[in-house]
Amino acid sequence: MTALREPAVSEALAATDPLRLEVRAFVDEERAAGRFAPIADAWLAGWDEDFSRRLGERGWLGMTLPAEYGGHGRSALERFAVTEELLAAAAPVAAHWIADRQIGPSLLRFGTEEQRRMYLPGIARGEVYFGIGMSEPDSGSDLASVRTKGVRTDGGWLVTGTKVWTSGAHHAHAFFALVRTAPLDTSHRHAGLSQLIVPLDSTGVTIRPIHLLTGEHHFNEVVLDEVFVPDSMVLGEVGQGWHQVTSELAFERSGPERFLSTYPLIAVLVDALAQRADCAGRRELGLLLARLATLRAMSLDVAASLSSGVAQDVPAALVKDLGTRFEGEVVALADSLLDVEPDLDSDDPTRRLLAQAVLHTPGFTIRGGTNEILRGVVARGMGVR
Template identity: 50%
Template sequence: MLFLRPDFELPCVGASTAGLRSAVRAFVADEIAGGRITPRCNSWTESLAADFSRRLGERGWIGYHWPTQYGGRGGTAFDTLTINEELLAAGAPVGAHWIAARQSAPLLMRFGNEAQRQEFLPGIAAGTTYFGIGMSEPDVGSDLASVRSRAELADGRWVLNGRKVWTSGAHLCHYAIVLCRTAPADPKARHAGLSQLIVDLKAPGVTIRPIRMLDGSHHFNEVIFDNVQVPTERLVGNAGDGWKQVSSELAYERSGPERFLSTMPLVERCLQLVLAGPAAVGDIAAGRLLARLMTLRNMSLGVWGALGAGQSPAIEAAMVKDLGTNFERDAIEVVREAMTADPRVAGDEALAQLMADALPLSPTYNLRGGTNEVLRNMIAKNLQGK
């Protein structure tokens, strides 16, 4: 366990990334001032703006730490983390490219072949190629070993059948990386026989149905695969390696700053109002939020350091996700209480709009990326050495 090691030290990244952080912050401020973007909570799921993603790609700010032959700038993992922190904290519309850059590209970099890297990574870095995740299924939830989608080889191609749910942005994405069974299930080895395929979401047999939120917004989808033909060269790695790949992939999904910065525009606006007035009892709650936020950021830094070193800190990432999503829900409640009880905060229209964005989605925080109950089982088993 990374966080229990006596020699564990947080990476020092402030000085090395200060210039990049200032540049991103200035760029986003100019985008907001020019009316090209509007800050929102949950911007990595709710705000999909292809033009903005393309402008980031032109500056090299998607996949900044990737090798240059794949469209990156050869920076460090902490450079990319710095960029992502600034974009999320500002509520910038990063949803179009987010999953492709955060998750799909690292997967292909580690497990894909060179042809796949050359085909997909430059487009992701340019902010013009988008990916969805095909993991969760109806009646399966976070138990990915129970997936029922199947792919069978026929006439030199994989033929895929099944359903996926909660696929963010599938209606706008070009591809999805789909976890499926390519061998019969074995009750004694539940994780065997799983593979991942890169599926063209415009291919015949793919149907995408919207799953709408309480407020009518749409970023979740159900994706149905009906005899979808997938070229054999779109298999990621080797057949049967799907579970190993997913375990690595989820470390990127669960440890990122989006797990505790989704509501940061709301928290920041509230703190601005609090600091503008005289001290009051509500400052204690604000201080507690900031203390939790800094703890989570330090944990995320530790996980990103391990990822950058080629490790797969899946359990540590699960801890960040569990604590981070609880923080986000608690932050909403603290701000909501302040909006009625703290005269420094009450009546602010900008804060009310951010709350209207964040509140309807708050029930999903502990679900997306794996339910907290499942994650806690994983953590407990690891601590028990099982």
């Protein structure tokens, strides 16, 4: 990972400073108007369609998409700057998050012209929302073991199976479903997989809520019972689903959300420790901040490389593994140093924020691929057997 050592990348990053100031001013106005309050894990929990539309109006969604599809033709580093500022402010970005982060780039790379024109302009406006149909019961992060089947029928496919942990499916318009369209070949488990675009209001789709420990409803189980998907909604090529989904996962795993979900707690910790007469906890916080700087550099490097089309699955897996472990350690340090008891129902924002973070922590190292699976990806990428 060397891109950040190149002067051109550093200069490009510095050039995003005016854009960052615009985003900060916008976020300050939104917060002052009472439109949102910081929460832990805002990119997952903060579903606010009006907020997403206001971002779209400012050209801060679909930033790297071409203008012909409603995008703005801006650089990956400019998009990174906007994303980072929104995450640092714990802004409610969940509604557009998946669509803007990975669906848009995947449609641009693998989609047909019809699919691009159907979805990309709405994604850029903050008006079209997507879920991810990868994980399944008893499959977890082993995507090669998916059992959802697509059976050939006249003009398309009949899809039957179950997807779980589908963020935002109860609000989303559609999701990309990873489906087995050919019988499993145990010697080539990644063969025979395809991606289909499934509108979530289709006949045969049932969406069931999966509630978090906090009582919040972000995840879902999506049951597909002979759902008809026309050939026009096949993403890319039939049988190339594994190659496509691996490319998509690089976007999902490498972004700053993998280490900034708990950033509001870091800000609280910095303020709290600055007011103490003793130095307790400052060394531990300093070590965490040093790691944060390293994770940011790694994530930036992947962001700068993704637009080149070079495979980034291994660096992305590394960012996700290290970043989500870091997030858990932030919560643990905050819980040990802040002189408050976590309480979801408290009027004290710090107690409420800490409670949210503590209850969300178990999911950090699971979503987007368990850390055990990701370490396998990294090891194989480095030639370790």
